[in-house]
Amino acid sequence: MSCVGAARCEQSCFDEARAHRQVVNTFLDDMHRPALPYKFKFKFSGCPNDCMNSIQRADMAVIGTWRDNIRTDEKLARKWFVKHGMTELVNDVVSRCPTKAIMLKETKDVSNGPKISSVALNDTQSLEINNADCVRCMHCINVMTGALATGTDKGVTVLMGGKRTLKIGDLMGTVVTPFMPMKTDEDYEALVELAQKSIDFFAENALEHERTGEMIERIGLINFLEGIGLEIDPNMVSTPRTNPYVRTDGWDDEVAKINARKAAA
Ligand code: SF4
Ligand code: SF4
Structure with a gap:
């Protein structure tokens, strides 16, 4: 289905x-x-x-x-802010991001960087999203659809x-x-x-x-x-091992493979 x-x-x-x-x-x-x-x-x-x-x-x-990064649309973000206001923005968008990836900032203080998305809400305030911390839960995009959108x-x-x-x-x-x-x-x-x-x-x-x-x-x-x-990735480990005995032969090779995969991602 x-x-x-x-x-x-x-x-x-x-x-x-x-x-x-x-x-x-x-x-x-x-x-x-x-x-x-x-x-x-x-x-x-x-x-x-x-x-x-x-x-x-x-x-x-x-x-x-x-x-990649969440996309933003300033015109729609400003329109959303005029309609819904600061209380709804803080209570229903910023404070509900599960990883605190979104911040409300003075526009002059917004960070730059390859993982940052930002959008102005009015002439002085902006939303800043640190995409490195975003877990793609969709909440902010659902609430502000159009102003915020999935990446490309x-x-x-x-x-x-x-x-x-x-x-x-x-x-x-x-x-x-x-x-x-x-x-x-x-x-x-x-x-x-x-x-x-x-x-x-x-x-x-x-x-x-x-x-x-x-x-x-x-x-x-x-x-x-x-x-x-399929490649086995350390991120798939759900609980730490309880058995203290571990074989370390081939350890360095496996670490090198993991690092090479990370670099290629
Ligand atoms: S999609 Fe990302 S930025 Fe938006 S609320 Fe979820 S974790 Fe936070
Ligand atoms: S919100 Fe996502 S899962 Fe639901 S219908 Fe749209 S694309 Fe499909």
């Missing part, structure tokens, strides 16, 4: 209908004659608002996002393993690919390829009546990622 997306919604960050159609066409046989251990759901949401609830419900959740370097985040209660309790999807661009034919093919590898791995490794999230819990995320050929 996919959200209403680009056809009707200005928050959309990729062509959900195209990704949806390509995946459905690829797995049509599996839908008509399911040979899998249990159901495997795909959901496509155009932006991090995730109107499809894909994080909570989909085995493979594809959610639109961006990796768009793509998707892919999560695996969301589900409602079955063998174990509810699970939220885990990020397996933080960002995939979604611009060219090859980008859409890469998404289908990832879906194909995930379905193949699920078919071979899941137990009867086991969802992907339960399979990942049972075999471990690292084995799942290796099985579908």
Whole structure:
């Protein structure tokens, strides 16, 4: 399933209908004659608002996002400020940013920098957003749509393993690919390829009546990622290790690989 997306919604960050159609066409046989251990759901949401609830419900959740700065429009920001005023700006935008990435500033004090977005609200005050701290929650963009907008370097985040209660309790999807661009034919093919590898791995490794999230819990995320050929990233560690014994052979090589990936991102 996919959200209403680009056809009707200005928050959309990729062509959900195209990704949806390509995946459905690829797995049509599996839908008509399911040979899998249990159901495997795909959901496509155009932006991090995730109107499809894909994080909570989909085995493979594809959610639109961006990796450059939030865009601003001064004319619409001034119009919004005239209509809604300072109280609403402070109470409903600035104070509700979960990472305190937005600040209200005197225009003369606004910072410059590659990660800073800013927009004037009147002749003396401006909003400043530090995009390095923004977690793409969408709140400010939802409240000030038009005045603030998603960036232009768009793509998707892919999560695996969301589900409602079955063998174990509810699970939220885990990020397996933080960002995939979604611009060219090859980008859409890469998404289908990832879906194909995930379905193949699920078919071979899941137990009867086991969802992907339960399979990942049972075999471990690292084995799942290796099985579908994805790079393992330290950001995927959800809890610190409790076992004090650790092998350090190859440590420097792995650190060099992580740093090279970071530099290339
Ligand atoms: S998920 Fe985002 S793009 Fe899709 S309908 Fe909701 S707000 Fe619009
Ligand atoms: S989208 Fe970013 S800047 Fe806006 S409220 Fe969310 S975290 Fe803060």
